[in-house]
Structures are given as structure tokens and as C-alpha cells.
Amino acid sequence: MVVASRGVVTLDCAEPGPLAQFWADVLGGRVVHAGDAAVVVRTEWVAIAAMRVEGYVPPTWPAADVPKQVHLDLAVDDLEPAVAEAVRLGATVAAHQPAPGLRRILLDPAGHPFCLTTQVPPAAL
Numbered sequence: 001m002v003v004a005s006r007g008v009v010t011l012d013c014a015e016p017g018p019l020a021q022f023w024a025d026v027l028g029g030r031v032v033h034a035g036d037a038a039v040v041v042r043t044e045w046v047a048i049a050a051m052r053v054e055g056y057v058p059p060t061w062p063a064a065d066v067p068k069q070v071h072l073d074l075a076v077d078d079l080e081p082a083v084a085e086a087v088r089l090g091a092t093v094a095a096h097q098p099a100p101g102l103r104r105i106l107l108d109p110a111g112h113p114f115c116l117t118t119q120v121p122p123a124a125l
Contacts, residue, residue, distance in 0.1 A: 006047075007047070008040060008047040008048065008049045009046060009047070009048045009049070009070065009072070010038075010048075010049040010050075010051050011023075011048065011049070011050050011051070011070070011108070011110065011112055012051055012053040012056055012069070012110075013050050013051065013052065013053065013056055013110035013112075014052065014053070014056040014110065015052070015110075016037070016038055016039040016049075016050035016051060016052050017034065017039055017050075018090075018109055019039075019050035019108060019109055019110045020034075020039035020040070020041050020048070020049070020050040021039075022089060022090045022091070022108055022109050023041050023048045023050070023108070024041040024043075025089045025090075026074075026085075026086055026089055026091070027041070027043045027046070027048070027074075028043060028044075029041040029042055029043035029044075029048070030042060032047075036052070037051060037052050038050065038051045038052065050110070056110070058107075058110055058111025058112070059111055059112060059113065061094070061096075061113045062096045068112065068113050070112070071112065071113045071114050071115065072114040072115070073103070073114075073115045073117055074114060074115065074116050074117070075117065075118070076116045076117065076118060077118065078118075079103075079104055079116060079117075079118060082104075082116045083104050083106065083116055086106055086116060087106070090108070090109045091106040091107060091108055091109070091114075092106060092107045093105075093106055093107075094106060094107055094113060102117060102118070102119050103115045103116065103117035103118075103119060104116050104117075
């Protein structure tokens with residue numbers, strides 16, 4: 001029995017509009033809902049929502065003071081151009097890079113870590 005056939009990955013943040021637009025630009029999606037509390041982006045393969053949380057504090061990864069709650073692994077063909085484009089769109093390259101030859105860890109504008117990697121198994125796509 002399938003419990004849910006659809007869903008949305010929701011990222012907490014202080015400002016939903018800019019965060020949602022960042023993810024729309026990175027993933028080639030479009031904003032399909034924009035409200036004061038949440039903005040939803042739809043792509044060919046995922047829906048991502050940015051949700052306003054009062055008092056939001058970004059993750060301090062890799063330090064555990066404020067742990068990350070979720071992260072995305074995004075498949076890319078070539079790391080360097082993908083990292084450059086994500087940075088151009090507003091991401092920041094994380095100082096801690098445990099496996100820079102396999103993946104690059106970046107932070108979205110609200111501080112959520114995400115990975116660009118050439119190591120996503122084809123079966124997962």
C-alpha cells in the first residue's frame with residue numbers, strides 16, 4: 001500500500017521568496033504558489049517549498065550546534081561548471097569539503113547544505 005504518492009521537500013527559512021527563487025533557478029523550475037508563509041517551486045522531478053519560520057536559525061554544519069535537518073544530493077555531469085553556476089545564482093561553497101573530487105557541498109541562501117555530485121547512481125534517477 002502506498003501511503004503517499006506525491007510530496008514536497010520543505011525547507012525552513014526566514015524569507016521564502018528569495019529561497020524559492022534560488023531553487024527554481026538552480027533546478028530549472030517555476031514558482032507555482034507564492035504566499036506570505038510559503039513559496040512552492042515545481043520542477044520536472046521534485047516540488048520544493050520554502051516555508052517561513054519565525055526565529056529561523058540556519059544550520060551550522062559541519063558543527064552540530066544547529067544540525068542540518070535535510071539536504072539534497074543533486075546529480076551533475078561536471079562539478080566545476082555546476083558549482084560556478086550555483087554560486088552565480090546565490091549559493092556559497094561550504095568551507096568543509098570532505099570529498100571534493102566526488103561532490104561539492106554548497107549552502108543555499110538560507111544556509112541549508114546541499115551537494116552537487118557526479119556520484120548519484122543512474123538507478124536513482
